[in-house]
Amino acid sequence: MNQKVSIFWFRRDLRLDDNAGLFYALKSTYPILPLFIFDSEILDKLENKYDARVEFIHKSILDLHEQLKELDSSILIKYGKPLEVWKDLIETCTIAEVYTNHDYEQYANGRDLRVGELLNSKGIGFYTYKDQVIFEKNEILTGGNTPYTIFTPYSRKWREKLNEFYVKSYPTEAYFKNFLKFENKVIPGLTEMGFFKTNTRFPEKEIDTNLIEKYNDLRDIPSILGTSRLSVHLRFGTISIRKLVQKALILSQTWLNELIWRDFYMNILYHFPHISKGESFKKEYDGIVWRNNENEFQAWCMGLTGYPIVDAGMRELNETGFMHNRVRMITASFLVKHLLIDWRWGEAYFAEKLLDYDFAANNGGWQWAAGSGCDAAPYFRIFNPTTQTQKFDPELKYIKKWVPDVSNFDYPEPIVEHTFARERVLDAYKKALNKN
CATH class of the missing domain: 1.10.579.10 (DNA Cyclobutane Dipyrimidine Photolyase, subunit A, domain 3)
Known part of the structure; x- marks a missing residue:
């Protein structure tokens, strides 16, 4: 690929709308080449080759591919060790910059450090953004500038700090014209990666307003559908945390509390890596x-x-x-x-x-x-x-x-x-x- 491009690397953010890193990528100078890497270092350790999560990711990537086709673009899909994939991309593409969103898990931090060092050594900028949480790292600290380890005071500070800036959606749609115009006909199937389809019924990602309004009363009754079932979509970023918080602020403080717990545990993981x-x-x-x-x-x-x-x-x-x-x-x-x-x-x-x-x-x-x-x-x-x-x-x-x-x-x-x-x-x- 001779045309100079910037790359957006999809990971736990498998959507085009309200995506922080994608927004900044699309606003940059060069056409954006979307990329997803099926990480063999993770997948090869999965003993169950009927893993529904791999199927969910694959399905979500195909959905992205279809959406990008409507924009005369596509998504480059690779399978392998990320560092090796990036070495190959540097040889085959003229890359100006790489954009992605933060991850917080131990393996991901090491991976991103190594990829960033590789890219920087070749004069390629590597930019990452906060996307999967509302507050991260040192954004919520005690008066003594230490991390919270008790949820209630953390949630109180979280709510105090929250304003429109933190939940405002990123208007990626305004810049969709900046996707690289290309067609990718090589879409690896599950079986090519050693995995197989399951009969799993994945939850819809639509927000059930009526359910959220009744969440406080119904959430503890396991025999009924009283919870949103959106957690898998949050996990892989097929839905935006900002959009969920916007809804929660209107519909249910109890449901909002559950979203704050998610931020809290991410905060704990960041500040106390020994749990990894x-x-x-x-x-x-x-x-x-x-x-x-x-x-x-x-x-x-x-x-x-x-x-x-x-x-x-x-x-x-x-x-x-x-x-x-x-x-x-x-x-x-x-x-x-x-x-x-x-x-x-x-x-x-x-x-x-x-x-x-x-x-x-x-x-x-x-x-x-x-x-x-x-x-x-x-x-x-x-x-x-x-x-x-x-x-x-x-x-x-x-x-x-x-x-x-x-x-x-x-x-x-x-x-x-x-x-x-x-x-x-x-x-x-x-x-x-x-x-x-």
Whole structure:
């Protein structure tokens, strides 16, 4: 490609509208060549070749391709190690600048550092922008200029600082004429990358206004569609966080709170990178002696614990890649507190199964359940699956949907007795934390 171009590198921002980095790219001097790299360093580690998340990304890239075709443009799609892909692009394209959006995970930070160094060594500018959160890095700090580790004061400061500037959409549409005019006929299929289609039904990305208005009243009832199911779209950036916050400000403060939690966990990941290494946020919790019974872990994974609300959640996860947030808390608490199995085992299993898997939120949720995280549930809070069922699924609608065998003679007996499990885990935590 002899024409001098700038490249916009799509990652966790798979949309043309309200995209910060794309906006600045399109306003720059040169025509914009859109790029997506299927990262083999990530994909090759996925053992399940029917991974619905890869299918979702592939589908989203095809959607982008179709939208760009309407603009007489296209998207260049590569498969390989990003650094090697960029070395090849430098040889085959005349690149003026590269634009993209920030990522916050450990692997992504290292990748971007290496790519940036490569590009800069060739005299190519590498520019990144905030796009997947409202506030990042050091934008929300305490009066002492330290990061918040407790959600409530963080959310208060978040709300105080919020103004129209932070939620205003980027008008990318005004500059669509600046996409490079070209046609890409080489679109790799899933099978070419070693993956296969699944029967997963992906949630729509339209915002259900009526649902959001009722969110506060319905969000804890797993048997009904009371949550937005937009998390997978937020995870891969097929919808803009700014547009969601705009809606939340009008429709539901409770839903807004959930979006602030997302920023909070990203903030924790940025300021406390030790959590990326498998360490507890509160390091004294790494002294807990876990039982880590493999058979009991497998029973939990398969939804065969004999506790119907736990089994329902795990079976829903295994079948759909989704689990209701209330049930996520119940299942996580059960694994850690009832079975005394290391929260990292559960974190890894959710990471493998969840469509909306996001390291910061997943790690934050699991450490909350274990008591080892920032602003976590106190270690002595142990969800009782029976009372949780009575409170949130009293008619057993959710349970009967996912555990139709609950009344059968071969449905398993409870894997552990609640009172015994409670005393056992409290003893283990007290020994580790030197509490009397």
